[in-house]
Amino acid sequence: MTAPRFDVIAIGNAIVDVLAHADDDFLAANQLPKGAMTLIGPEQAAALYDRMGPGVECSGGSAANTVAALASLGGSAAFIGKVRDDQLGNVFAHDIRAAGVDFTTPAATEGSTTGRCLIFVTPDAQRTMQTFLGVAVELGPDDIDHSEIAEAQVTYLEGYLWDPPKAKEAFVKAALSAHQAGREVALSLSDPFCVDRHRESFLDLVNHHVDVLFANEDEIKSLYQVDSFDKALQAVRGHCRVAALTRSERGSVVISGDEVHILDAEKTTAVVDTTGAGDAYAAGFLFGLTRDADLATCGRMGGIASAEVISHFGARPVTPLDQLVADKLGL
């Protein structure tokens, strides 16, 4: 097996985030389910945007955030996802390339616009997301190139891809390609409601195609339909090589065969916006994993990356993560 060209190749919805502050009354008045990601159509997106306060635009998308953070850690990364040849599509492509990520998926020249996610950040730093996927739903198996997948040590997939039907095919094709090339497949469950919409196929995926699973507490409980973290932990054991389970201020739990690590959250000064916390954790963890760090160190790297991203508005790091990790771990 040749040395991989990329540490991680990620496949996800190419999305531009629009972030604004909002209070709980606004969420209630607009019937927005707090803390969750809801899919909306173009008319809803336009109407909601009209009611939204002054916003900030940043390139986003869960898996895209992960590879951007991975590049900031010093890793090599690529991204596959669909934008349109419009202004926001140009912004997305510019930002992810500027972050040092290889991005060559051709922009669509017709059809819907580039996807966008309206993110309402409440004073408790929680984020509530309303996503219009736009042209991202056009991503399909034709956008997956076996030889490109074979060049990455890990193929990383976001669970949100399970919503657009063609992306699901792309997803499975990529997983098969990765394993055929002797590489690993990582999956983030993304959202408890997303898990709820696609539970059976997620279970099939976890049992048969996934080596490294990322999930937060609500997601893993939703996957196994249990009411406690410990029951979810017992359920996931042995079903994938590694599971990294994030628990917000309780840190994370990493489990692999008989090995278990219970890692406290990194100390943070203030939590400003939790958008992208899980994405950054996955980046730190995968960075460690591709450098053969032990699993406790992988989890700590995830925690450090996550702590940076929640300390400011927006889902991608503003402080170079390589330096931060070196300082915190004394490397």
Place this chain on the structure above:
Amino acid sequence: MTAPRFDVIAIGNAIVDVLAHADDDFLAANQLPKGAMTLIGPEQAAALYDRMGPGVECSGGSAANTVAALASLGGSAAFIGKVRDDQLGNVFAHDIRAAGVDFTTPAATEGSTTGRCLIFVTPDAQRTMQTFLGVAVELGPDDIDHSEIAEAQVTYLEGYLWDPPKAKEAFVKAALSAHQAGREVALSLSDPFCVDRHRESFLDLVNHHVDVLFANEDEIKSLYQVDSFDKALQAVRGHCRVAALTRSERGSVVISGDEVHILDAEKTTAVVDTTGAGDAYAAGFLFGLTRDADLATCGRMGGIASAEVISHFGARPVTPLDQLVADKLGL
């Protein structure tokens, strides 16, 4: 092997607690190390008692609290510990017998008075303890009856016993008796400073004599001299049959061979006084263990007992724990 007469026999310092409210300034002015148990002499105890606000007297002692809670759960228990034939000694004997615990250690007729522990409860519900052991230090190997130990399914020892030198001999004699009779030995580490004072002998004990270990986060980190909970977890794995590690509001972690459970804290309305939290946890856990409950259920029983004890002033339960456990676990 005959059916055991007792679920648990506990050996510990027989102590009467004197509880009073105090603020952090009082602790600072009197140089009392917050959250810890400090040993003091009779003159210090008298002087500190003079400065203490209005108090409440309750029978205490770590292992004694555990068997009192175990009896409240419906278990059968005995206690071995030394009081003097004085008023507080009578109070201690009355209370532990009234709780349904077998207590036959003869009271000393000479020497020091019954031990007492001055407990200062700060507004954050933390307890700071200053203990005058009194006649409790006279407990020795002669007070351990092999046949009585052989009659208990579990012999439970408090780490505080490591401080009085003769009790240490009693401790080891009891552990050997229990194992000779095919029974199990449980140990609570009691206090990080107690661990610090006796680290080498505690390590020897854990490695060679203990089947079930109880420790909170500070104690287990102190035992292995590590700076994170995860490192302590890795260090303790495989060194005793079961380790049950308590983490205050983070719940508890139970580890046994390949089995690991991460149990959230039970919901409580208000935390009033954390005195006895660990003692009650050990009671719930051992109650489950002696009834062949699975380890996750043992941990939850510990959490439920602990939540009751921290909801009021004093280290022993005021609500019958058997009913509480039945309600919470739907038994």
